[in-house]
Amino acid sequence: MTDYKIQNVDAIRDSAGQACSMLKILANEDRLMLLCQLTQGEKNVGELEAATNIQQPTLSQQLTILRKDNIVKIRKDGKFNYYSIASDEVIQVMQTLGSLYGCNK
Amino acid sequence: MTDYKIQNVDAIRDSAGQACSMLKILANEDRLMLLCQLTQGEKNVGELEAATNIQQPTLSQQLTILRKDNIVKIRKDGKFNYYSIASDEVIQVMQTLGSLYGCNK
């Protein structure tokens, strides 16, 4: 190839890396469905199950992934576990996606 | 679980599906780097290689994926292939990501 000017490739890759780890988590239909629901506010697992038709163990699994990456936070109340979105970045991306695909309507 | 009201789950899943197929393509560090570059305008493969340090066959492979999903379009000029972003949705998402992580600066 010809010689072109190289400018702060590492900085760009670093940004891309950060954005990418978030996108990898969003890039799953179940998780996206769950986050869609949570953009409307806190919901417990049963509510999420009813709103998404995702079977319970799968749902719990995906919530665990979201929890571990600090995308959502949990609040326990009796035998119910309530989830809500914890990441401002995710809220913003979900907003953009919602306006493009209507997935948070 | 308790019984909750179910409303248009299928419609939401459909939206999530669409958004998800786009996110799956963005959720790769190399592809994201390339799209970052292309938000600045059309670039040929050599320029993309220099700007990203992605080795050429990998780069070509990822561009093929982006092309097949109509995320980018190609313009051939002599022995150079110029790429640019073809999807308005992707432009919007990249813009949001750029404002959050600075990856299109």
Place this chain on the structure above:
DNA sequence: ATAATAATTTATAAATTAATAATATATAAA
């Protein structure tokens, strides 16, 4: 024609993610 440059394609192994089923834990009600 031959060589050089720009880019793509193909193949394969390794790694990651998703799908599914079974089991376990925690809280509350009977």
Place this chain on the structure above:
DNA sequence: TTTATATATTATTAATTTATAAATTATTAT
């Protein structure tokens, strides 16, 4: 304290994605 409900965890297999290397095509210049 047994039972039911809500939720989480673990294990296993299947599928998808990524990484890497080798070979090929296309265009231009010599």
